[in-house]
Amino acid sequence: MAGLAVSSGPGTPSRFLPQGPATSCVIQGHALGWLNCTCNAFAMATDQGSVNRVRLTGCDFRESTRDVAGGTTLLQNEPLAESRGVKVDVYVGSRVVTPYFGALQLQAGRGIVVQGNTKALLMTNSQSTGGPVNHAVFVSQVKGGTTGHPNQALVYDPAADGRVAGWGKAAQGPQWWSWGRLLNFAAALRPWGDGDPRVLGPGKWYCAIFPDTNPHFHPRYGGTRSIPFPDRTRIDRSTGQWSYKTPAYGVTNRVQPKLEDGDLFVAYQYTIRSGIKWAGNHDGTRWVPASRLSHVGGST
Protein backbone atom coordinates (compact mmCIF):
# COMPACT_ATOMS: atom_id res chain seq x y z
CA MET A 1 0.00 0.00 0.00
CA ALA A 2 3.03 2.28 -0.04
CA GLY A 3 2.45 5.46 -2.01
CA LEU A 4 -1.11 6.08 -0.97
CA ALA A 5 -1.64 9.24 1.01
CA VAL A 6 -4.09 9.38 3.87
CA SER A 7 -5.17 12.76 5.16
CA SER A 8 -6.98 14.37 8.05
CA GLY A 9 -7.98 17.56 6.21
CA PRO A 10 -6.25 20.85 5.43
CA GLY A 11 -5.58 23.67 7.84
CA THR A 12 -7.05 27.17 7.74
CA PRO A 13 -5.77 30.67 8.47
CA SER A 14 -5.91 31.55 12.15
CA ARG A 15 -7.80 34.75 11.35
CA PHE A 16 -9.65 36.58 8.61
CA LEU A 17 -7.87 39.78 7.56
CA PRO A 18 -10.14 42.42 5.99
CA GLN A 19 -8.33 44.98 3.88
CA GLY A 20 -10.51 47.98 4.74
CA PRO A 21 -10.80 50.67 5.75
CA ALA A 22 -8.25 52.62 3.76
CA THR A 23 -6.57 53.70 6.99
CA SER A 24 -5.93 50.09 7.99
CA CYS A 25 -2.57 50.53 6.28
CA VAL A 26 -0.96 53.93 6.05
CA ILE A 27 2.57 54.13 4.62
CA GLN A 28 4.34 57.39 3.87
CA GLY A 29 1.02 59.18 4.20
CA HIS A 30 -0.76 56.91 1.76
CA ALA A 31 -3.87 55.18 3.03
CA LEU A 32 -3.57 51.88 1.19
CA GLY A 33 -6.13 49.57 2.77
CA TRP A 34 -8.40 49.30 -0.25
CA LEU A 35 -5.41 48.68 -2.50
CA ASN A 36 -4.11 45.77 -0.44
CA CYS A 37 -6.22 42.83 -1.59
CA THR A 38 -3.22 40.82 -2.78
CA CYS A 39 -1.25 41.78 0.34
CA ASN A 40 -4.03 40.66 2.68
CA ALA A 41 -4.68 37.52 0.67
CA PHE A 42 -0.96 36.70 0.95
CA ALA A 43 -1.01 37.31 4.71
CA MET A 44 -3.83 34.79 5.19
CA ALA A 45 -2.24 32.32 2.77
CA THR A 46 1.08 32.55 4.59
CA ASP A 47 -0.68 31.98 7.90
CA GLN A 48 -2.28 28.78 6.61
CA GLY A 49 0.79 27.75 4.61
CA SER A 50 2.96 27.89 7.72
CA VAL A 51 0.40 26.01 9.82
CA ASN A 52 -0.25 29.27 11.67
CA ARG A 53 3.42 29.77 12.52
CA VAL A 54 3.89 32.96 10.45
CA ARG A 55 1.26 35.57 11.22
CA LEU A 56 1.80 38.73 9.24
CA THR A 57 -0.61 41.49 8.29
CA GLY A 58 -1.48 42.73 4.86
CA CYS A 59 0.31 45.94 5.76
CA ASP A 60 3.47 43.93 6.53
CA PHE A 61 3.34 42.61 2.97
CA ARG A 62 2.58 46.05 1.57
CA GLU A 63 5.53 47.56 3.37
CA SER A 64 7.81 44.82 2.08
CA THR A 65 7.01 45.80 -1.52
CA ARG A 66 8.24 49.38 -0.94
CA ASP A 67 5.50 50.39 -3.35
CA VAL A 68 2.77 52.84 -2.40
CA ALA A 69 1.28 53.40 -5.85
CA GLY A 70 -1.91 51.53 -6.71
CA GLY A 71 -2.34 47.84 -6.08
CA THR A 72 0.39 45.20 -5.91
CA THR A 73 1.26 42.10 -7.93
CA LEU A 74 1.67 38.49 -6.91
CA LEU A 75 5.39 38.65 -7.61
CA GLN A 76 5.81 41.68 -5.35
CA ASN A 77 4.34 39.84 -2.38
CA GLU A 78 6.18 36.56 -2.84
CA PRO A 79 9.56 37.52 -1.28
CA LEU A 80 8.25 38.24 2.23
CA ALA A 81 6.51 34.88 2.48
CA GLU A 82 9.62 33.12 1.18
CA SER A 83 11.83 35.02 3.63
CA ARG A 84 9.76 33.55 6.46
CA GLY A 85 10.24 30.03 5.18
CA VAL A 86 6.92 29.70 3.37
CA LYS A 87 7.52 28.49 -0.19
CA VAL A 88 5.30 30.08 -2.80
CA ASP A 89 4.94 29.09 -6.45
CA VAL A 90 3.78 32.07 -8.51
CA TYR A 91 2.21 31.50 -11.92
CA VAL A 92 1.72 34.67 -13.99
CA GLY A 93 2.06 35.84 -17.58
CA SER A 94 3.14 33.05 -19.92
CA ARG A 95 3.34 30.70 -16.94
CA VAL A 96 -0.33 30.87 -15.92
CA VAL A 97 -1.87 27.51 -15.08
CA THR A 98 -5.18 25.88 -15.80
CA PRO A 99 -8.01 25.83 -13.26
CA TYR A 100 -7.69 22.04 -13.35
CA PHE A 101 -4.10 22.32 -12.11
CA GLY A 102 -5.22 24.75 -9.41
CA ALA A 103 -8.02 22.41 -8.37
CA LEU A 104 -5.60 19.53 -7.97
CA GLN A 105 -3.33 21.64 -5.77
CA LEU A 106 -6.27 22.64 -3.61
CA GLN A 107 -7.50 19.07 -3.34
CA ALA A 108 -3.99 18.00 -2.40
CA GLY A 109 -4.02 20.43 0.54
CA ARG A 110 -2.43 23.62 -0.78
CA GLY A 111 -3.97 27.09 -0.47
CA ILE A 112 -3.99 29.47 -3.44
CA VAL A 113 -4.17 33.23 -3.94
CA VAL A 114 -6.13 33.74 -7.15
CA GLN A 115 -6.41 36.98 -9.08
CA GLY A 116 -9.67 37.82 -10.80
CA ASN A 117 -12.21 40.57 -11.29
CA THR A 118 -15.17 41.31 -9.05
CA LYS A 119 -17.45 41.77 -12.04
CA ALA A 120 -18.22 38.09 -11.55
CA LEU A 121 -19.37 38.76 -7.98
CA LEU A 122 -21.67 41.72 -8.54
CA MET A 123 -25.31 41.03 -7.66
CA THR A 124 -24.38 37.78 -5.93
CA ASN A 125 -24.15 37.00 -2.22
CA SER A 126 -20.35 37.21 -2.60
CA GLN A 127 -20.33 40.84 -3.72
CA SER A 128 -17.69 42.76 -1.82
CA THR A 129 -16.98 45.79 -4.01
CA GLY A 130 -19.02 48.60 -5.44
CA GLY A 131 -18.05 47.94 -9.02
CA PRO A 132 -16.03 45.63 -11.27
CA VAL A 133 -12.38 45.74 -10.36
CA ASN A 134 -9.30 43.53 -10.47
CA HIS A 135 -8.98 41.76 -7.16
CA ALA A 136 -7.32 38.88 -5.31
CA VAL A 137 -8.77 36.32 -2.93
CA PHE A 138 -7.32 33.48 -0.90
CA VAL A 139 -8.78 30.05 -1.59
CA SER A 140 -8.16 27.96 1.51
CA GLN A 141 -9.64 24.61 0.52
CA VAL A 142 -12.23 22.89 -1.65
CA LYS A 143 -14.80 20.17 -1.18
CA GLY A 144 -17.06 17.90 -3.19
CA GLY A 145 -16.92 17.05 -6.87
CA THR A 146 -14.34 14.82 -8.44
CA THR A 147 -10.57 14.90 -8.81
CA GLY A 148 -9.67 18.16 -10.55
CA HIS A 149 -13.26 19.38 -10.48
CA PRO A 150 -14.41 20.37 -6.98
CA ASN A 151 -17.91 21.59 -6.20
CA GLN A 152 -17.10 24.36 -3.74
CA ALA A 153 -14.21 26.51 -2.59
CA LEU A 154 -13.70 28.17 0.80
CA VAL A 155 -12.75 31.74 -0.13
CA TYR A 156 -11.22 34.42 2.08
CA ASP A 157 -12.03 37.65 0.22
CA PRO A 158 -10.18 40.55 1.89
CA ALA A 159 -12.88 43.00 0.78
CA ALA A 160 -15.68 40.93 2.33
CA ASP A 161 -15.89 42.87 5.56
CA GLY A 162 -19.67 43.06 5.88
CA ARG A 163 -19.79 46.83 5.47
CA VAL A 164 -23.02 48.49 4.42
CA ALA A 165 -22.57 50.58 1.28
CA GLY A 166 -24.68 52.45 -1.18
CA TRP A 167 -24.94 49.35 -3.34
CA GLY A 168 -25.90 47.05 -0.46
CA LYS A 169 -24.17 44.95 2.17
CA ALA A 170 -20.82 43.33 1.44
CA ALA A 171 -20.29 39.64 2.03
CA GLN A 172 -18.61 39.02 5.35
CA GLY A 173 -15.69 36.77 6.19
CA PRO A 174 -14.79 33.38 4.73
CA GLN A 175 -17.47 32.05 2.41
CA TRP A 176 -18.04 28.88 0.43
CA TRP A 177 -18.27 29.75 -3.25
CA SER A 178 -19.48 27.44 -5.96
CA TRP A 179 -16.54 26.28 -8.06
CA GLY A 180 -18.21 27.96 -11.03
CA ARG A 181 -18.19 31.32 -9.26
CA LEU A 182 -14.47 31.03 -8.62
CA LEU A 183 -13.88 30.13 -12.26
CA ASN A 184 -15.89 33.16 -13.37
CA PHE A 185 -13.98 35.42 -11.00
CA ALA A 186 -10.60 34.27 -12.31
CA ALA A 187 -11.68 34.43 -15.96
CA ALA A 188 -12.90 38.03 -15.56
CA LEU A 189 -9.42 39.31 -14.69
CA ARG A 190 -8.24 42.19 -16.84
CA PRO A 191 -4.51 41.46 -17.22
CA TRP A 192 -3.74 44.81 -18.81
CA GLY A 193 -5.52 46.74 -16.05
CA ASP A 194 -9.01 47.87 -15.18
CA GLY A 195 -9.00 50.42 -17.95
CA ASP A 196 -8.37 47.88 -20.69
CA PRO A 197 -11.45 45.92 -21.81
CA ARG A 198 -9.52 42.74 -22.61
CA VAL A 199 -10.21 39.91 -20.16
CA LEU A 200 -8.16 36.84 -19.34
CA GLY A 201 -10.96 34.42 -20.19
CA PRO A 202 -11.53 30.86 -19.02
CA GLY A 203 -8.86 28.21 -18.74
CA LYS A 204 -6.11 30.31 -17.12
CA TRP A 205 -5.30 31.31 -13.56
CA TYR A 206 -3.00 34.03 -12.31
CA CYS A 207 -2.20 32.56 -8.92
CA ALA A 208 0.25 31.93 -6.10
CA ILE A 209 0.27 28.43 -4.63
CA PHE A 210 1.26 27.86 -1.00
CA PRO A 211 2.58 24.75 0.82
CA ASP A 212 0.60 21.59 1.44
CA THR A 213 -0.67 21.78 5.01
CA ASN A 214 -2.83 18.74 4.73
CA PRO A 215 -1.36 16.23 7.17
CA HIS A 216 -1.20 12.84 5.55
CA PHE A 217 0.75 9.61 5.60
CA HIS A 218 1.68 6.81 3.29
CA PRO A 219 0.79 3.55 4.99
CA ARG A 220 3.40 0.82 5.06
CA TYR A 221 3.54 -2.47 6.94
CA GLY A 222 -0.22 -2.20 7.42
CA GLY A 223 0.12 1.08 9.30
CA THR A 224 -3.05 2.81 10.43
CA ARG A 225 -3.57 6.47 11.19
CA SER A 226 -2.24 7.64 14.56
CA ILE A 227 -4.53 9.20 17.14
CA PRO A 228 -3.99 12.13 17.47
CA PHE A 229 -2.84 12.71 13.90
CA PRO A 230 0.06 13.17 13.80
CA ASP A 231 1.23 11.99 17.20
CA ARG A 232 4.16 14.01 18.51
CA THR A 233 6.14 11.62 20.69
CA ARG A 234 9.58 11.63 22.32
CA ILE A 235 12.24 8.97 22.48
CA ASP A 236 12.04 7.68 26.02
CA ARG A 237 14.89 8.85 28.20
CA SER A 238 15.48 5.34 29.50
CA THR A 239 16.17 4.09 26.02
CA GLY A 240 19.51 5.59 25.27
CA GLN A 241 20.47 5.76 21.65
CA TRP A 242 18.20 3.87 19.34
CA SER A 243 18.53 3.09 15.66
CA TYR A 244 15.51 3.25 13.45
CA LYS A 245 14.32 -0.23 12.64
CA THR A 246 11.47 -1.55 10.61
CA PRO A 247 8.51 -3.69 11.57
CA ALA A 248 10.24 -6.46 9.65
CA TYR A 249 11.53 -7.40 13.09
CA GLY A 250 15.16 -6.82 13.83
CA VAL A 251 16.08 -5.23 10.52
CA THR A 252 17.97 -2.05 11.15
CA ASN A 253 17.88 0.65 8.56
CA ARG A 254 21.57 1.51 8.61
CA VAL A 255 21.27 4.77 6.70
CA GLN A 256 19.16 6.36 9.41
CA PRO A 257 20.77 8.32 12.23
CA LYS A 258 20.41 7.14 15.78
CA LEU A 259 17.80 8.74 17.96
CA GLU A 260 18.84 10.39 21.18
CA ASP A 261 16.95 10.49 24.43
CA GLY A 262 14.24 13.11 24.23
CA ASP A 263 14.34 13.46 20.46
CA LEU A 264 11.04 14.32 18.82
CA PHE A 265 9.52 11.53 16.78
CA VAL A 266 6.36 12.50 14.91
CA ALA A 267 4.34 9.34 14.42
CA TYR A 268 1.79 9.28 11.62
CA GLN A 269 0.96 5.60 11.75
CA TYR A 270 1.10 2.57 14.00
CA THR A 271 1.23 -1.11 13.23
CA ILE A 272 1.63 -4.33 15.17
CA ARG A 273 4.03 -6.96 13.90
CA SER A 274 5.14 -10.09 15.77
CA GLY A 275 3.44 -8.78 18.88
CA ILE A 276 5.34 -5.50 18.82
CA LYS A 277 3.64 -2.16 18.31
CA TRP A 278 5.60 0.12 15.98
CA ALA A 279 5.32 3.86 15.33
CA GLY A 280 6.05 5.03 11.79
CA ASN A 281 6.85 8.38 10.24
CA HIS A 282 4.97 10.17 7.44
CA ASP A 283 6.11 7.95 4.60
CA GLY A 284 6.75 4.76 6.55
CA THR A 285 10.51 4.83 6.11
CA ARG A 286 11.35 5.28 9.79
CA TRP A 287 9.99 3.08 12.58
CA VAL A 288 10.46 2.94 16.31
CA PRO A 289 8.93 0.43 18.75
CA ALA A 290 6.17 2.27 20.59
CA SER A 291 7.57 0.89 23.85
CA ARG A 292 10.59 3.15 23.28
CA LEU A 293 8.47 6.31 23.10
CA SER A 294 6.95 8.62 25.65
CA HIS A 295 4.10 11.09 25.23
CA VAL A 296 2.29 8.62 22.96
CA GLY A 297 -1.24 9.85 22.31
CA GLY A 298 -0.55 13.07 24.10
CA SER A 299 1.32 16.22 23.28
CA THR A 300 4.91 17.32 23.56
Add this chain to the structure above:
Amino acid sequence: MTDLTPEDLELAEAKRLAAEPPQPIPDATDLPDDVRDGRAEDKGDSPNHYEGD
Protein backbone atom coordinates in the same frame (compact mmCIF):
# COMPACT_ATOMS: atom_id res chain seq x y z
CA MET B 1 -4.80 -3.55 7.60
CA THR B 2 -5.42 0.07 6.67
CA ASP B 3 -8.58 2.07 6.96
CA LEU B 4 -8.55 3.69 3.52
CA THR B 5 -11.82 5.33 2.61
CA PRO B 6 -12.92 6.46 -0.87
CA GLU B 7 -11.95 9.96 0.22
CA ASP B 8 -8.47 8.74 1.14
CA LEU B 9 -8.08 7.21 -2.30
CA GLU B 10 -9.27 10.41 -4.00
CA LEU B 11 -6.78 12.41 -1.96
CA ALA B 12 -4.01 10.04 -2.92
CA GLU B 13 -4.91 10.47 -6.57
CA ALA B 14 -5.07 14.27 -6.24
CA LYS B 15 -1.66 14.33 -4.55
CA ARG B 16 -0.18 12.17 -7.26
CA LEU B 17 -1.56 14.35 -10.04
CA ALA B 18 -0.76 17.59 -8.19
CA ALA B 19 2.90 16.61 -8.06
CA GLU B 20 3.14 16.73 -11.84
CA PRO B 21 4.40 20.03 -13.31
CA PRO B 22 1.87 22.33 -14.98
CA GLN B 23 1.59 22.16 -18.74
CA PRO B 24 2.30 25.35 -20.74
CA ILE B 25 -0.78 27.08 -22.14
CA PRO B 26 -0.15 27.97 -25.81
CA ASP B 27 -2.17 31.20 -25.98
CA ALA B 28 -0.70 32.61 -22.77
CA THR B 29 2.57 33.76 -24.26
CA ASP B 30 1.61 37.42 -24.57
CA LEU B 31 0.14 37.85 -21.10
CA PRO B 32 1.83 40.36 -18.77
CA ASP B 33 3.50 39.18 -15.56
CA ASP B 34 2.50 42.12 -13.40
CA VAL B 35 -1.23 42.41 -12.79
CA ARG B 36 -2.17 44.75 -9.97
CA ASP B 37 -5.19 44.99 -7.73
CA GLY B 38 -7.68 47.39 -9.22
CA ARG B 39 -8.95 50.85 -8.47
CA ALA B 40 -9.62 51.62 -4.84
CA GLU B 41 -12.70 53.69 -5.58
CA ASP B 42 -14.44 50.56 -6.84
CA LYS B 43 -13.79 48.74 -3.59
CA GLY B 44 -14.05 50.86 -0.47
CA ASP B 45 -16.75 53.36 0.22
CA SER B 46 -16.62 56.96 1.28
CA PRO B 47 -15.38 58.30 3.64
CA ASN B 48 -12.85 55.52 4.09
CA HIS B 49 -11.78 54.76 0.59
CA TYR B 50 -8.54 55.97 -0.86
CA GLU B 51 -8.91 58.55 -3.59
CA GLY B 52 -5.32 58.60 -4.71
CA ASP B 53 -5.34 55.90 -7.35
